[in-house]
Amino acid sequence: MNSSICCCISLPKVFFVAADNAGMNRDQAQSLIDSIDAAAVAIVTAKFGHFDDLDSEHGDVYYKATVALLADHDPDLYLPDLWKIVGL
Structure with missing residues (x-):
């Protein structure tokens, strides 16, 4: 996984409600993070020739692509939700 996806965000607990309702287990959330990361890196590489x-x-x-890809997957799910599920 690309380290840039793991930036620190401090949000109130209310933003993590979607993680409980996402119906994802740890492996599914990690898989989604990994696939979004790979796609975002591919987008940056296509734009600039390298990442x-x-x-x-x-x-x-990379950030805009990550947010857009996650929104395409589930508009009510945010990166901190996924990080909570995988234990980051």
Whole structure:
């Protein structure tokens, strides 16, 4: 998994309600995180020819792609929800 997907976000507990309702187990959540990460890296690579997780422009495109891909999967699910399920 790409380390840039694991940024620190501090949110109130109310934002984690969707994780309880997502019906996902740990393996399913980790699989979703991994597939979204791979797709976001592919998007950045297609745009720039390579992926540099230290480049802010690459990071912005990666972040937007990650959020969009997750919203496409389930508009009521957020990264902190997935992180909670997998124990991050």
